[in-house]
Amino acid sequence: KAGVTQTPRYLIKTRGQQVTLSCSPISGHRSVSWYQQTPGQGLQFLFEYFSETQRNKGNFPGRFSGRQFSNSRSEMNVSTLELGDSALYLCASSLGGSLTDTQYFGPGTRLTVL
Amino acid sequence: QKEVEQNSGPLSVPEGAIASLNCTYSDRGSQSFFWYRQYSGKSPELIMFIYSNGDKEDGRFTAQLNKASQYVSLLIRDSQPSDSATYLCAAEMNRDDKIIFGKGTRLHILP
Numbered sequence: 001k002a003g004v005t006q007t008p009r010y011l012i013k014t015r016g017q018q019v020t021l022s023c024s025p026i027s028g029h030r031s032v033s034w035y036q037q038t039p040g041q042g043l044q045f046l047f048e049y050f051s052e053t054q055r056n057k058g059n060f061p062g063r064f065s066g067r068q069f070s071n072s073r074s075e076m077n078v079s080t081l082e083l084g085d086s087a088l089y090l091c092a093s094s095l096g097g098s099l100t101d102t103q104y105f106g107p108g109t110r111l112t113v114l
Numbered sequence: 115q116k117e118v119e120q121n122s123g124p125l126s127v128p129e130g131a132i133a134s135l136n137c138t139y140s141d142r143g144s145q146s147f148f149w150y151r152q153y154s155g156k157s158p159e160l161i162m163f164i165y166s167n168g169d170k171e172d173g174r175f176t177a178q179l180n181k182a183s184q185y186v187s188l189l190i191r192d193s194q195p196s197d198s199a200t201y202l203c204a205a206e207m208n209r210d211d212k213i214i215f216g217k218g219t220r221l222h223i224l225p
Binding site: 033035042048 | 218
């Protein structure tokens with residue numbers, strides 16, 4: 001069974017631009033969660049989507065948004081990029097029936113904002 | 115108080131010894147706890163989860179949960195150089211229904 005895939009793997013943007021990241025979950029998984037990982041703050045929860053609906057959201061500004069499609073693929077968008085948005089963005093998929101279902105992480109997208 | 119706290123390390127342990135990793139959490143209502151391992155440059159992978167007070171063993175790994183004291187620990191027996199990684203503790207936050215990660219503890223197994 002194929003794992004979680006994320007595209008692109010690396011991205012360089014400048015301040016003020018916007019970016020869209022994509023995540024394809026494991027087949028049969030209906031939940032996709034997004035995390036931001038930085039050396040200073042660690043792994044921080046952004047939001048979770050289940051069956052095309054945002055089920056939960058972390059404490060990030062409205063510049064961070066996401067959506068999920070009917071095939072469970074998910075996209076995350078960051079508008080008006082700031083230098084502090086430079087991070088590794090990870091998505092994780094799970095079956096989704098329970099918050100405690102095992103999450104499987106993708107390889108991440110490394111975003112650099114110049 | 116941080117929601118999930120871990121000592122950042124690095125924690126250095128000789129090969130073959132027991133590595134002990136600790137984590138405390140703030141939400142007394144949390145029910146489920148997870149340990150993830152993250153190798154440098156890689157994404158986290160789940161090692162173990164624990165729901166009940168006491169110990170849970172899986173091979174060389176033992177997770178321990180003490181809800182009264184609000185701490186979770188992970189013991190790695192017969193430590194191997196391949197265990198060198200960052201270990202992330204995560205807790206299900208009962209009050210707002212999401213999983214919060216600690217910043218991780220870097221473990222270094224000395225050959």
